[in-house]
Amino acid sequence: MQKIRHTPVAPTRTQRLASGGEIDAHRHDDHQIAYASKGTIAVTTGAGSWVAPATRAIWIPAGTVHQHQAHGELDLHLVGLPATENPLGLGEPVVLAVSPLLRELIVAYTRDPEDDSPPHLRLRAVMLDRFKLSPEQPLHLPAPTDPLLRELHDILRADPSDSRSLDDLGRQIGAGARTLSRRLRDDLGLTYPQWRTQIRLHHSLILLADDTPVTAVAHRCGWSSPSTFIDVFRRTFGHTPGARPTA
Structure with a gap:
């Protein structure tokens, strides 16, 4: 049986993955948003897989066992959110549209995740407000x-x-x-x-x-x-x- 990592806090960071690279099965106690500003990311759970090119992001609810796979050279941006904070009101993984403005907000926010300054917190608030306006996309392949x-x-x-x-x-x-x-x-x-x-x-x-x-x-x-x-x-x-x- 595959061992599933438990990482309580969903990280907020930017990382690169080579084409075909993977992040193995794991879960967080937090929600997470995964976005690839370059390449295409696939997220797989027990309920199926979601695939998102560079104009889409994937919402992963707290507690969901999931793994990531890169298709093409991937610039991956991860945004962790406490389980008590669900600004989108979503209980299942979904793919969300990412506008050019939202793209820049995600990239800027994940570039320096340790920054707790008031300007950075305002950037976070605007980013989440834009996510609330993002329509869901038909990119789920059910298992x-x-x-x-x-x-x-x-x-x-x-x-x-x-x-x-x-x-x-x-x-x-x-x-x-x-x-x-x-x-x-x-x-x-x-x-x-x-x-x-x-x-x-x-x-x-x-x-x-x-x-x-x-x-x-x-x-x-x-x-x-x-x-x-x-x-x-x-x-x-x-x-x-x-x-x-x-x-």
């Missing part, structure tokens, strides 16, 4: 609890370009398409096409963080053409894969 769905999940995560029908995939794991569809609705509240699209979009963000060309990303994630991928990506995230969005 199934059903054993059959976990098998299916492993197949699709290993090769997001797998375009076989649910019937064909079901034969591989010994279940019918109707059974799998019902379990998807009960376990995740999703249809198979919705779930597969989420898996593909999640993987596309990771590939884009490693500077994979958009055409190659579309192919490796199973879209029939780059234009189809770009259209789905734009409708989901509000910007094209090759653009630097603003929140």
